[in-house]
Amino acid sequence: MRQAGRHLPEYHKVRGTTNMLDACLTPELACELTLQPVRRYGVDAAVFYSDIMIPLKIAGLDITIQKGKGPVFPAPTSTTNDVNTIISHIDNDYSPITQAVRDACSELGSTPLLAFAGAPFTLASYIIEGGPSKDHLKARAFMKNDPHNWDRLMTWCAERSIDFLGAQIDAGASALQLFDSWAGSLNKDDYKRYVQPYSQKILQAFLHVPRIHFAVGASHLLEELAISATAVGIDWRMPLSTAAKKLPHTALQGNLDPASLFLPQDLLAKEVDNILHEGSHAYAHIFNLGHGMPPTASPDNVKFVVDRVHESKIR
Amino acid sequence: MRQAGRHLPEYHKVRGTTNMLDACLTPELACELTLQPVRRYGVDAAVFYSDIMIPLKIAGLDITIQKGKGPVFPAPTSTTNDVNTIISHIDNDYSPITQAVRDACSELGSTPLLAFAGAPFTLASYIIEGGPSKDHLKARAFMKNDPHNWDRLMTWCAERSIDFLGAQIDAGASALQLFDSWAGSLNKDDYKRYVQPYSQKILQAFLHVPRIHFAVGASHLLEELAISATAVGIDWRMPLSTAAKKLPHTALQGNLDPASLFLPQDLLAKEVDNILHEGSHAYAHIFNLGHGMPPTASPDNVKFVVDRVHESKIR
Numbered sequence A, B: 001m002r003q004a005g006r007h008l009p010e011y012h013k014v015r016g017t018t019n020m021l022d023a024c025l026t027p028e029l030a031c032e033l034t035l036q037p038v039r040r041y042g043v044d045a046a047v048f049y050s051d052i053m054i055p056l057k058i059a060g061l062d063i064t065i066q067k068g069k070g071p072v073f074p075a076p077t078s079t080t081n082d083v084n085t086i087i088s089h090i091d092n093d094y095s096p097i098t099q100a101v102r103d104a105c106s107e108l109g110s111t112p113l114l115a116f117a118g119a120p121f122t123l124a125s126y127i128i129e130g131g132p133s134k135d136h137l138k139a140r141a142f143m144k145n146d147p148h149n150w151d152r153l154m155t156w157c158a159e160r161s162i163d164f165l166g167a168q169i170d171a172g173a174s175a176l177q178l179f180d181s182w183a184g185s186l187n188k189d190d191y192k193r194y195v196q197p198y199s200q201k202i203l204q205a206f207l208h209v210p211r212i213h214f215a216v217g218a219s220h221l222l223e224e225l226a227i228s229a230t231a232v233g234i235d236w237r238m239p240l241s242t243a244a245k246k247l248p249h250t251a252l253q254g255n256l257d258p259a260s261l262f263l264p265q266d267l268l269a270k271e272v273d274n275i276l277h278e279g280s281h282a283y284a285h286i287f288n289l290g291h292g293m294p295p296t297a298s299p300d301n302v303k304f305v306v307d308r309v310h311e312s313k314i315r
Helices: A010-013 A019-025 A027-041 A056-059 A081-088 A095-108 A122-131 A135-147 A147-170 A188-194 A196-204 A219-226 A239-246 A256-263 A266-278 A301-313 B011-015 B020-024 B029-039 B056-058 B079-085 B095-108 B120-129 B138-147 B147-170 B188-204 B219-226 B240-246 B259-260 B265-279 B299-311
Strands: A064-066 A071-073 A115-119 A175-179 A211-214 A229-233 A250-254 A285-289 B064-066 B070-072 B113-118 B174-181 B211-212 B231-233 B251-256 B286-290
Touching: A010 B219, A019 A027, A019 A056, A019 A064, A027 A056, A027 A095, A027 A301, A027 B259, A056 A147, A064 A256, A081 A147, A081 A211, A095 A147, A095 B020, A115 A147, A115 B113, A122 A135, A122 A147, A122 A196, A122 A285, A135 A188, A135 B211, A135 B259, A147 A175, A147 A188, A147 A196, A175 B147, A188 A219, A196 A211, A211 A219, A219 A229, A219 A239, A219 B070, A219 B219, A239 A266, A250 A256, A250 A266, A256 A301, A256 B029, A256 B138, A266 A285, A266 A301, A266 B138, A285 B070, B011 B029, B011 B070, B020 B029, B020 B056, B020 B064, B029 B095, B029 B299, B056 B120, B056 B147, B064 B265, B079 B147, B095 B147, B120 B138, B120 B188, B138 B147, B138 B188, B147 B188, B174 B188, B188 B211, B188 B219, B188 B251, B219 B231, B240 B251, B240 B265, B251 B259, B259 B265, B259 B299, B265 B299
Parallel strands: A115 A175, A175 A211, A211 A229, A229 A250, A250 A285, B113 B174, B174 B211, B211 B231, B231 B251, B251 B286
Antiparallel strands: A064 A071, B064 B070
């Protein structure tokens, strides 16, 4: 999960009124925002501060982040011509990313940095819908209705993610996380047929570094997500011991319910201890939240969680 | 699933500018909107046109439906005082519902009418958050942080749903559907401890009629949803044959992907046939969508689906 962000007062101070994509493409800002959670919390790894839209922005697509809504494109994508236009974009200047990662790694010393990218289905969903969607109906209809253009679009998205991850890893990141935020909206057959081949292309391009694969609400796709992955992120809904039975040879990442961060610390401690205990059933366990950091989370409670994990006897 | 609604031109014509909750509480409108899909499509049962917020509105809570957002309360609910205020509301005039259901049943003749209500967790989530929420963090924190007030609020919500369903069934509805839109956001332990007892109270109050229980993204809770239910609604993500293995003695409702309604009819036919085939593995099968009707669905395609199901040889 992204660690930096709106819950940190120092994040607001540094980002100010710079819009998010610009912040991601300004090396000093991206570097600084990456380091903030490491300084404050002493976490075991940094997560590169970026956004899944960055490779599309770098490719030259016209994306804006609308407050309270998310990434928005000028129009949805539905026809062959639309797809032609999208995939004709291939600008490729990753120097702001390279610079930010290099600077962050140099500051981090022995603390590893995780590279970060969105998976093709999530990227293609945004492009097809023209922005965020509650139900991804257009994307699910598109894949069946026009498999040829779906393939062209997904191939292009996979290449963008490979470029983005490659830039981060070449500049010093030690591992990667591939985020498929919306994959949980697919049934297993559709996922295997229309999505998995493209995500696999990405994971298999980076067999030389550890690879974490994550999708929300995707407990029905765990076995598929695990292929070519070193670790699978589990959301807060499924106990890690249950996931471990399905994936006995895969490391698991997760899965403290972000809602727990709003409990008093005595109750929060119980929730953390339960995750540590559950994680002890996994092949290996990377402690994490089971979904994104809430912007209203208290940094004191996040610090409490990190310290509790570090002090845990189970560890 | 609700059948009536924005995808039907006759719906817009009849509802006009009347806001949704007012339409639900105007017997002639609620009756007419209930009948429209039966007239157009010849479906095997009508679903009472209403909204899960209606029993809260009837109890006297100040709710407005904001366009593009959903039900909104004047303020969130977090303290004991807030809960006291909520549960002090017990107005109970169900006569507009009774009238609408009676009139609809009289028009429907031998076509059965399904009663409709929201489950306590979904209602309590709206009340606690003060409106719709993407992540239900406040509701999940509330249940653990303040189990006493959680119990008081959930008990009140369950009583409201019982009143609402009771009014519909007493007036002639033949079966009921209990909707827990957000229950899928809970893990199994939390669902069993903080939610199931209250939903069970409702289902067990109506053992004399068939009871359909539905939650979205809840494939990890199927066994729990099936208790005291005659049928469980399955969303589009899980094949009915898989659900049937988990619930061999429960009827299944579902689960055509609403995205399929945007396919050309030759592809749509394949999707329908697949659901019919999958449903043949269930103890009994009620054909339905696997989620709500998209407002942009074409009535021609919905009609095509209904006809295809009726003509199916498998049936």
